Amino acid sequence: MRFFEFEARRIVEQAGIPVTSYGFCTTPDEAREAAAEIGGPTVVKSQVLTGGRMKAGGVKFADTPDEAAAHAEEILKLEINGHMPRGVLVDPKAEVKQEYYAGVVWDGTAKKPLMLFSDMGGIDIEQVAEEHPDHVGRGHISNLDPVFDFQAKEVIAATGVTGSQLNRATPILARLAELFRDGDMLLAEINPLAELTDGRFVALDAHMEMEDEATGRQAELLREKLGIAEDDTRDTYVPSEFERRVKAIDAADHRGVIQGKDHNFDGNLGLVIGAGGGSLTLTDAVRSQGGKPANYSEIGGNPSVAKACGLAKEVLQKDGVEKIAVMMSIVSNTRVDIVARGVIKACLELGRDPSEAIAVFRIPGAWEDEGARILDHYGVEYYDRSVSLWDAAGRAVEKVQGAS
Amino acid sequence: MSDAASAGDSIFIEIEMSDAVASDPELATKLQEVCPVSIFKATDSGPEIVVSQLDECVLCELCVEAAPQGGIEIIKKYG
Amino acid sequence: MSVLLTPETTFIVQGITGREAVNLTRECLDYGSRVVGGVTPGRKGREVHGVPVFDTVGQAVEHHGSQIDGSVVTVPPAFTKDAVIEALDNGIKLVVIVTERIPRGDVAEMVEYADRQGARIIGPNCLGLIAPGICKMGGIGGPAKDAEKAYEPGVVGVMSRSGGMTTEISSTLTAAGLGVSTAISIGGDAIIGSTYAELMPFFEADEQTEAIVIYSEPGGRMEAQLAEWVRENDSRLPIVAFMAGKFMDDEEMQGMSFGHAGTIVEGKEDSATEKIARLEEAGIRVVERIDEIPEAVREGVSK
């Protein structure tokens, strides 16, 4: 789950990291008030969950409260990369002496959070890491022990930073590491972390992302401290009609799991496939042999007949679909006969002859003999484990191409 | 045999109950309990087959075991 | 011999009274595995297929009368960390975590804890491991007779990020007459207890194993880590890799399941194409099809 800048700053602030006295506003009047309170020049920043807002005109400087209000009015109406802003942030225009970067991410190899620091802030850390590796300091923290300030100090000192700058930045990076761990974050970065002309360090912009799996146990932070509503999931992905319908079928019944995706798929071969690894392998096998999948799907966890039927029906009814291929890697939990019933039922309910609509049925494993009997009754050829995933996909491609 | 089920429109599975089973309210409760996919509904006059659920039958035979020998038969319409 | 498991391996099932755990227990017992107890808090005194159920891991160990080797953990995500640490504190050295959707921080904590105790975690989000003819620990391969059909004892060590594909690949090896020494479903999460590279030394030390087959997917640095391991260690084992998810490389597919966090640390090594290149650079044979694996293994072994 991604956070808006104003929320990320609140998170940072609550962790004891200094920020400028910003105001989050949803109307031009609020922006005027906020700017008046700040006094002096301000920056008005669009609050969107996408990058590139500077380029798009989502960040503007104002000398007076009226100017801030005018900018806010414009920015509130400005769509950036298909996103409308949640509001604007009015921030004092800081007198910056130097910009730094402070971040914490997961290192999957070490299986520990990794602190990152750079004295080249304000730009993408990935770019700094590539072009100026000596300007990036790194250091792991334990998942079990407390975060010690000296660990942050070592990371910062590695970039050559010393003096009062080192002493001011150290607790900031250490607190950021703590909040990363305590808040189940996938990413916590302050960029830029600014050293002001008066020597103070403040977080000028912050990015945070929380792991979706943890949003349940982080309810206190999300609901009480940030006031984020439960249904405000921040999904930036807009599901297609097909995807929404498959999701609804899946939710209607707790037995088994089905998933369907058709983002960027528009072929003539419908895929009713599973499970996780099998689906990836089969989608590749279809495409490598010149086939055009109409969708991606996953069946797993022994779904009910109704669920398998629902998925197959949705796939069969997709625009351009001529036939479906029903294929899985060897199953031990999901039952072959139950899936067979589901897909045949789907064909019959749509008035299709299963032997014509089902290009291939290749699911070896649990209850395969029973499955084969059902398929045989409807004239659908059954492929067991002696037909490889690759060959099954190839035959499906052949059949659908022969049909068109 | 009662034809309570055969009037349904299931595709794959049919269940036949003997008259004794079909009119046994006590057994009905038991069948409703054992069937993992809710194919039996207990009524005051005996078990009723929920036709819309028939095709979900997982062939576990728990119902067959719960009933007196030969009282319930699972019929696979696919031969 | 085999890897991590022996005919004497004893294990418990934590969360044994759950629906999937009951099946898994039955399957393991039928296969001949020594399931010596189960734990579900509040259910002490029950039995699951003859296996006694306890409230705590400590009670299970006490009842068994000596050290228990392993645990299969099937409890819900919110309780997994506690269950795993309970097992580790009771001297268990091999923990298979079946549970999915555990927050990453919890996984990392459990793994670090296990490291300190000299214990090993397999998973989470995995089906466990099997040494054909010796022991099956977890749902891997399904019911005993299905597992026997797909997994025959042999010379190939299998490691897979997909539980189902572990069986598909092993079945292919079995059909080709090569068989499997030990197959490990290592789990599909971003952070897992044991990666390919971390398990390699075990296979290396196992006389029965003559080759390794891995199943890989996009995301993470696990394949790059294996490539590094191969370069740094003069392994006697030829490795054959299969990489799924090449279609995700397409420009228009990007961003669909990749987060920002991983890409900073891991550079641009996440995609299938990049991973294939990295594996091949290290001398690992990458095949395009599962059915090419047996031939590639034979060629590797005869070199």
Ligand code: SF4
């Ligand atoms: S066999 Fe099992 S699933 Fe089928 S009706 Fe009987 S109890 Fe229900």
